[in-house]
Amino acid sequence: MDGADVHEMSIVSAMMNQLMTLAEQQQATRITAVELEVGRMQLVVPEALDMAWEALREGTVAAEATLTMTEVPVAANCRKCDERFEPDVDYSFMCPRCLEADIEIVSGNDIVLKSVTFETEERTDAE
Amino acid sequence: MKKINVVEKVLKANDTIAQENRRRMTVAGYLAINLMSAPGSGKTTLLEKTLPVLAPEYESVVLVGDLQTTRDAERLGDLAAEVTQINTGRGCHLEAQQVAEALNGLKLERGGFLFIENVGNMVCPAAFDLGEHLRVVLLSVPEGDDKVAKYPTLFQGADAILLTKVDLRGVLDFDMARVRDDLARINTRARLLEISSRSGDGMNQWFDWLREQHASRTAAGG
DSSP: OOOOSSHHHHHHHHHHHHHHHHHHHHTEEEEEEEEEEEEGGGOOOHHHHHHHHHHHHTTSTTTTOEEEEEEEOOEEEETTTOOEEOOOTTTOOOOTTTOOOOEEEEESOOEEEEEEEEEEHHHHHHO | OEEEEEEEETTHHHHHHHHHHHHHHHHHTEEEEEEEOSTTSSHHHHHHHHHHHHTTTOEEEEEEEESSOSHHHHHHTTTSSEEEEEEOTTOSSOOHHHHHHHHHTOOOOSOEEEEEEOOSOSSGGGGOOOSOSEEEEEEEGGGOTTHHHHSHHHHHTOSEEEEEOGGGTTTSOOOHHHHHHHHHHHOSSSEEEEOOTTTOTTHHHHHHHHHHHHHHHHSTTO
16 A cells, blocks of 8 residues: 555545455445544545545445545543533633643544445345 | 445554554553654654663663654664664654554563654644554744644644743744643643753753653553
8 A cells, every 4th residue: 555645545545444344244246325424633634535535446346436424523521620512623622611621532533434335246136 | 225334433443553552562661652743843853862861761762753764763773772764655644553563673671661753744643543652742933833723633632742942932933821822722731841952951851751751651560
C-alpha cells in the first residue's frame, strides 16, 4: 500500500480492509452501499474522504458502491464534576457547570462502519 | 440485495495494535511519550537536549517519524541507546503498526523512556493512538499565539503542552495571556511548560515532569 497524503486515506484504507473481509465472509459479489459514522473529533474533511474512497474502491467489489457519511457530535464527561455535555469542538471543551476544561471524550471520537448493503451470487440468479 | 449492520470501528486494527504496544512498553518498564507538533517547532532539538540529561538515570529509545530522510535519526544517533527512523513516504502521521514493527527491532531491556517523535503535523497524528502513555504537544513562539485556538482538538488531548523557543519572546510579538486564555477553555488538565532548548529556560521543569511521570506510571508495574 502506498503512503497516504492525508489521514482520510488511512481511514478509507482501513475501511476497505473491513469491507473486503466482510465481502468474503458474506460471499458478496457486489457492494452497493456503505454507511459510515464519523466522529467530529476525527477532523475528517468529507471531500478528502470522498476522494480517498473513489481512489481506493476502484477494481474492488465496492467499485460502484455509494458511501454515506454521517457526522457524530462530540459528547464529553467532565473529570472534575462529572457533568455530561456536548462541547463545540471548534472552540471550547469547557464544562458548562464547573468551567474546567478537563474532560474525557465519551462519544464522537470514532469512525464506525455502520452498515453494508451488497448482492450475492444466488440472489442475482433468483432475480 | 442484503444489508447488514456492522458497527465496527474503522481504526480498530490500529487501536488493537496500539494497546499491545502500550502493554509491551509498560511490562518492559518504558514510559512511551508521543511528541506532536507542527514541523519546526523544536521536537528534535528538545530531544537533543533531553536525552543526555536523562542518560545517567534512564535508558532512552527514540522513534522518529518523517516523510523522508534519516536526518533526525542521525542528529539523535549518539544520544540515545537506540534510534529508529520511520519514513512514512507520503504519510502525514505515524500509525501503531509502524511503531510495533520498530519495537520488534529494539532490545528494550533496561526500562526508561520511549520517545516517539511524530510526523510534523497538527491534524492527522492526533487521530492515531500509537500505544503511548502520554501525549506531549509542542507549540513554538514563532508559530504564533493563535495556534491553540486554531487546533483545539490537538491541544485538548495533550497531557503536557510545551511552549518552546521562549527565548524569542522578546523578538516576536507573542501574547502569552492569549495562549493561557485559550487553554483555559480547551485543556486545563495538561501541564503547561515554557521552555527554550537553546537558552535552557524551563528545561529543568520539563526534566522533572518526565521523572515524576516515569515514577508514577511505572511504579504499579514494579
